[in-house]
Amino acid sequence: xxxxxxxxxxxxxxxxxxxxxxxxxxxxxxxxxxxxxxxxxxxxxxxxxxxxxxxxxxxxxxxxxxxxxxxxxxxxxxxxxxxxxxxxxxxxxxxxxxxxxxxxxxxxxxxxxxxxxxxxxxxxxxxxxxxxxxxxxxxxxxxxxxxxxxxxxxxxxxxxxxxxxxxxxxxxxxxxxxxxxxxxxxxxxxxxxxxxxxxxxxxxxxxxxxxxxxxxxxxxxxxxxxxxxxxxxxxxxxxxxxxxxxxxxxxxxxxxxxxxxxxxxxxxxxxxxxxxxxxxxxxxxxxxxxxxxxxxxxxxxxxxxxxxxxxxxxxxxxxxxxxxxxxx
Amino acid sequence: xxxxxxxxxxxxxxxxxxxxxxxxxxxxxxxxxxxxxxxxxxxxxxxxxxxxxxxxxxxxxxxxxxxxxxxxxxxxxxxxxxxxxxxxxxxxxxxxxxxxxxxxxxxxxxxxxxxxxxxxxxxxxxxxxxxxxxxxxxxxxxxxxxxxxxxxxxxxxxxxxxxxxxxxxxxxxxxxxxxxxxxxxxxxxxxxxxxxxxxxxxxxxxxxxxxxxxxxxxxxxxxxxxxxxxxxxxxxxxxxxxxxxxxxxxxxxxxxxxxxxxxxxxxxxxxxxxxxxxxxxxxxxxxxxxxxxxxxxxxxxxxxxxxxxxxxxxxxxxxxxxxxxxxx
DNA sequence: TTGCGCCTTGAAATCGATTTCGCGTACAGT
DNA sequence: ACTGTACGCGAAATCGATTTCAAGGCGCAA
Numbered sequence: 001x002x003x004x005x006x007x008x009x010x011x012x013x014x015x016x017x018x019x020x021x022x023x024x025x026x027x028x029x030x031x032x033x034x035x036x037x038x039x040x041x042x043x044x045x046x047x048x049x050x051x052x053x054x055x056x057x058x059x060x061x062x063x064x065x066x067x068x069x070x071x072x073x074x075x076x077x078x079x080x081x082x083x084x085x086x087x088x089x090x091x092x093x094x095x096x097x098x099x100x101x102x103x104x105x106x107x108x109x110x111x112x113x114x115x116x117x118x119x120x121x122x123x124x125x126x127x128x129x130x131x132x133x134x135x136x137x138x139x140x141x142x143x144x145x146x147x148x149x150x151x152x153x154x155x156x157x158x159x160x161x162x163x164x165x166x167x168x169x170x171x172x173x174x175x176x177x178x179x180x181x182x183x184x185x186x187x188x189x190x191x192x193x194x195x196x197x198x199x200x201x202x203x204x205x206x207x208x209x210x211x212x213x214x215x216x217x218x219x220x221x222x223x224x225x226x227x228x229x230x231x232x233x234x235x236x237x238x239x240x241x242x243x244x245x246x247x248x249x250x251x252x253x254x255x256x257x258x259x260x261x262x263x264x265x266x267x268x269x270x271x272x273x274x275x276x277x278x279x280x281x282x283x284x285x286x287x288x289x290x291x292x293x294x295x296x297x298x299x300x301x302x303x304x305x306x307x308x309x310x311x312x313x314x315x316x317x318x319x320x321x322x323x324x325x326x327x328x
Numbered sequence: 329x330x331x332x333x334x335x336x337x338x339x340x341x342x343x344x345x346x347x348x349x350x351x352x353x354x355x356x357x358x359x360x361x362x363x364x365x366x367x368x369x370x371x372x373x374x375x376x377x378x379x380x381x382x383x384x385x386x387x388x389x390x391x392x393x394x395x396x397x398x399x400x401x402x403x404x405x406x407x408x409x410x411x412x413x414x415x416x417x418x419x420x421x422x423x424x425x426x427x428x429x430x431x432x433x434x435x436x437x438x439x440x441x442x443x444x445x446x447x448x449x450x451x452x453x454x455x456x457x458x459x460x461x462x463x464x465x466x467x468x469x470x471x472x473x474x475x476x477x478x479x480x481x482x483x484x485x486x487x488x489x490x491x492x493x494x495x496x497x498x499x500x501x502x503x504x505x506x507x508x509x510x511x512x513x514x515x516x517x518x519x520x521x522x523x524x525x526x527x528x529x530x531x532x533x534x535x536x537x538x539x540x541x542x543x544x545x546x547x548x549x550x551x552x553x554x555x556x557x558x559x560x561x562x563x564x565x566x567x568x569x570x571x572x573x574x575x576x577x578x579x580x581x582x583x584x585x586x587x588x589x590x591x592x593x594x595x596x597x598x599x600x601x602x603x604x605x606x607x608x609x610x611x612x613x614x615x616x617x618x619x620x621x622x623x624x625x626x627x628x629x630x631x632x633x634x635x636x637x638x639x640x641x642x643x644x645x646x647x648x649x650x651x652x653x654x655x656x
Numbered sequence: 657t658t659g660c661g662c663c664t665t666g667a668a669a670t671c672g673a674t675t676t677c678g679c680g681t682a683c684a685g686t
Numbered sequence: 687a688c689t690g691t692a693c694g695c696g697a698a699a700t701c702g703a704t705t706t707c708a709a710g711g712c713g714c715a716a
Binding site for chain 4: 014028
């Protein structure tokens with residue numbers, strides 16, 4: 001591997017000057033040219049490890065997400081990556097698998113590797129950020145809020161729940177169930193609250209507790225909950241899914257039972273990027289996943305740049321895409 | 329940040345001894361205990377950057393994939409991650425966006441960051457591995473073969489194309505089109521060749537060239553190609569999709585035209601993890617994505633461990649899951 | 657008792673880039 | 687013409703862990 005000393009020798013200058021050429025401080029045009037030429041012929045790439053050790057920070061940020069196989073989070077990751085690489089930062093994608101311990105491991109690595117900052121969609125409310133915050137590294141919470149005083153990017157979860165439910169009410173459905181994620185995750189709870197309030201406003205007589213199910217945020221969670229709901233003495237005629245994967249599971253089960261939407265109404269909080277349904281059959285509340293990633297990355301980069309204003313929370317809007325097919 | 333010197337001072341030994349304690353070389357039991365106690369009270373974590381600089385290698389591997397939003401690759405990433413983290417390695421996920429230049433950037437970063445090795449699903453045949461191989465770092469090619477003498481993990485692409493096509497033939501379809509990925513990508517070409525040979529064997533009179541389309545490996549690619557095929561004077565009565573996303577696009581278009589499978593037969597090379605179709609309507613050739621990731625990671629770790637046998641290529645089998653619904 | 661060899665341990669070199677310090681030169685101001 | 691400021695640049699310190707080298711201590715054999 002070519003080092004700064006090799007370049008210095010070939011260019012006839014000191015290593016310090018080579019470093020200065022690559023870091024923009026004052027060097028005469030003549031030596032700049034000599035160094036650049038030497039670097040080019042030797043095909044020199046600065047050793048990032050050495051730079052990081054000296055600088056005590058590296059142009060790498062960590063993105064910790066609970067499920068790398070969920071397109072919602074990969075779309076978010078794309079947003080983060082685009083902004084970060086534009087600014088010369090690389091992104092290390094860490095999959096916490098919704099486990100607090102794996103999260104803690106990755107946060108420890110982020111510190112030990114001198115990463116500049118962390119964007120995290122927490123696994124649950126047990127996430128500990130004390131240590132990493134104590135090192136002075138900025139942290140941005142994305143998707144889910146935390147109890148720490150850090151920047152956050154969230155969306156209007158309650159409004160999303162309300163809008164999804166309201167659309168089904170408008171379409172004429174009357175018995176609208178809800179399948180949400182784990183109750184202890186704030187986004188899941190908020191979305192459920194939105195559903196509950198829309199339901200209570202339109203049909204005060206409905207028994208919400210009978211129609212709600214809390215599952216995992218995964219396809220199998222949605223499937224199991226949907227099966228349960230269909231087994232009720234009086235099954236629902238519509239269902240709101242608390243995230244994209246739950247929606248997929250619910251629709252799969254409905255299809256298997258011959259109840260393809262819109263026979264049973266379905267509204268999903270989250271986009272269905274790889275659905276093979278006719279796009280008119282299901283109401284979709286599009287979540288701004290990419291935009292959240294972009295916003296979080298921008299905020300983090302500002303903090304890395306030294307911005308020290310009080311912590312901010314940005315709330316992004318969702319966009320509803322109603323089912324266009326009439327009720328079957 | 330606590331350093332090895334702080335620990336050494338508290339424990340009353342030299343920094344060298346502290347290092348030896350954490351690296352397993354001979355130290356008396358008494359000093360080991362003192363060092364461990366000191367490290368515990370100070371909450372010492374070794375600085376990975378310093379270690380990497382000295383050791384000239386880090387416990388990090390890069391995984392370079394062309395599309396992070398494709399569930400096929402995220403499933404593969406899961407496989408890599410599981411094996412790697414088991415062995416104490418972290419994985420940096422790099423999204424090349426199917427662009428050779430982005431790929432080159434990430435490979436350069438992998439070198440500059442002293443990563444131990446690289447697993448790469450190349451963007452196309454233009455990928456240059458010379459530089460990274462010159463540094464002695466092991467490289468494993470996954471999903472797609474390369475022209476370099478490196479370990480590889482691929483699947484039986486041609487057989488997958490044949491099996492998918494044969495299943496549609498068995499189901500009674502007679503005009504079977506093919507939508508594949510870019511022709512210059514070897515997996516795409518192989519799968520197309522499988523389709524072509526199955527078609528030629530069963531119906532020598534078919535005009536394959538009329539029925540084949542090369543698209544991008546993305547949903548919009550599948551959509552556009554399917555629209556084209558449906559606009560033919562004599563549209564196909566079935567189609568083989570060259571990957572999962574092409575399959576999604578094709579099925580979406582068919583559904584929009586009222587031709588939901590099995591009205592038009594569909595076979596997809598690749599799983600449809602988030603499909604909302606009845607699972608019986610479409611033939612799926614399941615690709616061993618996770619298994620490929622696991623295998624590639626194991627091979628890479630062996631190489632990192634010093635294994636220097638000649639380069640191997642592992643070919644994994646696919647599993648076909650036929651459509652169970654009768655032709656509509 | 658002397659000598660050889662092994663084990664433990666600390667001092668110091670090392671990895672490669674950044675950065676402080678200080679020297680020398682050039683140029684502006686009076 | 688002289689002082690002061692600024693800039694260019696090299697020598698050397700620095701980041702924190704690993705590793706080489708050499709010294710000291712101990713045991714065992716001759």
